[in-house]
Ligand code: GDP
């Protein structure tokens with residue numbers, strides 16, 4: 439029995455979805471604990487591509503229980519769409535397969551409207567959010583005005599909360615942002631219908647996890663976004679609105695820290711970022727362009743091109759610290775095939791100082807210059823390799839350098855988007 443947390447070590451899109459799908463083979467419950475449909479997790483199974491924004495990436499394995507924890511912000515229309523799409527593919531999502539916390543906060547139409555209005559007003563200073571209402575929903579949670587999933591089951595209570603919220607949100611939308619106000623009655627009907635549809639799935643996720651844990655089940659916690667998009671530890675303000683680090687698996691699902699045994703960080707073999715914010719190892723040249731094209735680096739949620747650059751071990755090492763990583767899972771190694779000379783940023787030069795962690799302050803990051811080491815590339819197609827010992831010597835050298843610089847062992851290497859395009863060195867559930 440083991441309970442494992444998977445998180446992204448960079449700025450998201452590291453391949454967490456693929457990794458969670460792979461590890462689900464030996465897990466019993468798969469739990470999302472933060473974020474919402476700002477996430478886009480892509481799985482390729484038997485040549486077919488699935489993108490999930492809310493449903494945990496374990497859903498394609500029959501017989502496994504997927505859970506959405508209290509720390510998630512949930513847009514019911516998006517969840518229902520994902521459920522319907524799976525049903526149409528012959529994989530109905532029953533209440534035996536999906537459990538939603540009664541205490542998960544609901545993304546309301548005014549959250550989306552405010553997210554877009556705020557970004558629009560910021561102009562050049564915008565964060566580049568996904569526009570899904572994530573930030574405004576978490577704001578309401580913290581200011582104690584939020585609507586939670588169980589509120590959608592009670593007309594009177596929902597009406598009162600909506601009335602109170604809309605008074606304030608419509609004032610902002612109309613008077614401050616110059617946008618159209620929203621209508622309480624139509625929102626009430628729409629969200630009550632969502633409540634009715636989703637009520638069989640609502641439960642106490644924390645209690646369900648305790649039961650599963652006591653029965654000796656393997657629990658797998660699926661992070662969204664990446665460590666450097668964390669609201670506290672990321673490149674603030676160019677971050678998302680939740681804690682993306684492993685510690686939040688406990689708060690966002692309702693499980694204690696002593697119940698977590700392994701934390702694995704997913705590391706893309708290079709670095710990408712969507713939206714604004716600092717990115718010291720960014721490549722604005724043809725190598726960055728080649729990474730984007732070959733890696734298909736276009737957002738799974740918004741379709742925006744992802745910014746690309748060399749692997750930055752100052753970024754990864756900071757993630758080792760913030761998440762207490764037990765080990766690494768390196769993905770998209772195949773994308774580097776054919777680049778004659780590879781670079782890894784091993785530290786930053788900051789004035790006369792050499793630092794090995796990314797500082798959280800924007801001003802300090804701006805003063806950092808990447809110090810890179812060069813590694814010879816490889817030409818051979820590695821996407822068919824399934825054993826570490828069959829990798830080309832230069833690929834092994836690259837991976838060994840990553841392992842050594844991070845100071846934690848390699849568990850898995852991914853050499854293609856497909857579930858089977860994987861080399862497993864250590865399995866966290868064995
Ligand atoms: P996530 O948000 O961390 O789950 O990552 P995304 O799914 O947004 O982005 C990762 C993309 O890379 C997806 O399109 C995956 O199908 C793809 N992918 C994952 N692992 C590999 C790999 O090892 N090689 C290649 N070429 N693609 C991969």
Ligand code: IMO
Nearest residue numbers: 450451476477478566567568662663678712713
């Ligand atoms: P996955 O789980 C990459 C980024 C947005 C923006 C910032 C804030 O697929 O790795 P938000 O809508 O959250 O308020 O936007 O965070 N962002 C992501 N970038 N992958 C993600 O998720 C992201 N989720 C949010 O682009 O810069």
Ligand code: MG
Nearest residue numbers: 451478479738
């Ligand atoms: Mg993604």
